[in-house]
Amino acid sequence: MTRERQGAEAAIDLSEEALVHQAAAGDEQAYGVLVKRYYNRLFNFVRSMVRNEELAEDITQESLVKAYFSLKKLQNPGSFKSWLFRIANNNTLDWLRRKRLPQIDVDEQLRESYVDKRSSPEDSVMDDARNAHIHAALDQLKPDQKAILVMCDLQGLSYQEIAEALKIPFGTVQSRIFYARRKLKDYLDTSIIFGGES
Amino acid sequence: MGRREELVELAAMLDGELDDGRAEQLYARIKADPELMAEFEAQRQVKLALGRLSEVEAPGYIHARVMGEIGARRGQVAAWRWRTAAAFVGGFAICLLLVGGFLYMGQRPAANRPGNLLLGSGEYYSQPSLGREALGREAVPPEPVYGGELGELALPEDVDERTADFLRFAYRAHGYQGMLNSAEALRPDLPAAILVLEGHEMTNGNIILARDEGER
Numbered sequence: 001m002t003r004e005r006q007g008a009e010a011a012i013d014l015s016e017e018a019l020v021h022q023a024a025a026g027d028e029q030a031y032g033v034l035v036k037r038y039y040n041r042l043f044n045f046v047r048s049m050v051r052n053e054e055l056a057e058d059i060t061q062e063s064l065v066k067a068y069f070s071l072k073k074l075q076n077p078g079s080f081k082s083w084l085f086r087i088a089n090n091n092t093l094d095w096l097r098r099k100r101l102p103q104i105d106v107d108e109q110l111r112e113s114y115v116d117k118r119s120s121p122e123d124s125v126m127d128d129a130r131n132a133h134i135h136a137a138l139d140q141l142k143p144d145q146k147a148i149l150v151m152c153d154l155q156g157l158s159y160q161e162i163a164e165a166l167k168i169p170f171g172t173v174q175s176r177i178f179y180a181r182r183k184l185k186d187y188l189d190t191s192i193i194f195g196g197e198s
Numbered sequence: 199m200g201r202r203e204e205l206v207e208l209a210a211m212l213d214g215e216l217d218d219g220r221a222e223q224l225y226a227r228i229k230a231d232p233e234l235m236a237e238f239e240a241q242r243q244v245k246l247a248l249g250r251l252s253e254v255e256a257p258g259y260i261h262a263r264v265m266g267e268i269g270a271r272r273g274q275v276a277a278w279r280w281r282t283a284a285a286f287v288g289g290f291a292i293c294l295l296l297v298g299g300f301l302y303m304g305q306r307p308a309a310n311r312p313g314n315l316l317l318g319s320g321e322y323y324s325q326p327s328l329g330r331e332a333l334g335r336e337a338v339p340p341e342p343v344y345g346g347e348l349g350e351l352a353l354p355e356d357v358d359e360r361t362a363d364f365l366r367f368a369y370r371a372h373g374y375q376g377m378l379n380s381a382e383a384l385r386p387d388l389p390a391a392i393l394v395l396e397g398h399e400m401t402n403g404n405i406i407l408a409r410d411e412g413e414r
Contacts, residue, residue, distance in 0.1 A: 014414045032261070036261055064260075154253070181241050188244065190247070
């Protein structure tokens with residue numbers, strides 16, 4: 001990483017810390033900037049977890065509102081992103097535990113994804129089939145395994161950020177990601193995903 | 199380093215989380231060990247597959263919804279704080295009034311307490327219910343100590359002991375002359391009396407009279 005880039009990132013971090021400070025002092029506009037910065041990522045994270053857009057909207061909204069009213073409890077404003085993901089993850093897991101999503105027949109979905117792939121010549125349909133297949137495989141994982149993979153591989157959080165978000169040691173993040181990927185591999189058909197290109 | 203640690207580090211290496219020195223060492227090990235290589239490849243494929251999942255653009259109204267909800271809840275919180283503060287102040291004021299009232303009552307002469315009745319002469323009589331209570335229950339102490347500065351009250355012999363106790367009590371509470379004046383105003387046909395009200399009606403003769411010849 002170049003020194004200039006490090007400096008630029010530090011500046012971004014600083015401005016984010018300043019925003020967090022202002023928001024914690026009750027500045028809604030400052031919090032609005034933070035919401036703009038993160039709502040899309042949070043939404044996609046939650047959506048990958050619950051596989052339901054309306055519900056993902058609700059959980060994302062609730063997480064961001066909850067974060068605003070808990071900002072004073074955030075001891076290190078530099079960890080705002082991890083902290084936000086932690087809130088969203090906890091809300092999502094709570095929801096999954098309490099409400100129970102309508103049971104998805106994963107095997108059925110896997111079968112459908114195979115059929116889709118074979119029956120449709122269109123790229124978009126291929127993409128849909130591939131996405132459906134990966135999601136169906138992800139659904140076979142335990143929620144915490146799924147969350148850690150979504151954070152790492154979809155949302156691009158660093159191990160340190162994941163460790164902060166999940167409140168687990170760095171080494172645990174490393175091993176959980178390894179085993180979660182290994183398990184997911186068992187459910188994935190790489191021919192569907194890569195179509196012979198990997 | 200054990201096999202397990204080595205395997206687990208494959209994920210960290212793939213994610214760029216190992217320092218350069220350790221990554222080079224592990225890379226050399228991967229090239230030399232087919233099992234490690236297969237595991238690394240499996241990890242890579244899964245990461246690649248997840249990376250291919252298309253993300254969607256979150257609806258823009260989420261931002262507006264979040265900010266609107268924050269504004270609404272802030273309003274609720276502010277209203278709740280005001281209500282709580284108002285309830286606290288109100289409760290405190292009521293407590294102050296009650297305490298003040300009790301203190302005031304404690305300092306008033308016995309005759310002025312509620313439950314006594316002000317007659318036209320400005321004197322007080324106990325209400326019938328109080329008198330009956332005092333006569334019938336524990337309101338009159340078993341060992342009366344009334345008397346003192348006012349001197350002993352002379353009672354007719356036919357007054358029973360319980361009534362006598364009460365009369366002495368009334369005598370102390372109301373003062374002798376005040377009681378006589380009020381008794382006369384109430385029953386001008388009687389020469390002298392200490393009134394002890396027993397019934398509910400003060401003026402219909404529902405009273406016990408005790409002659410006090412000595413004081414009169």
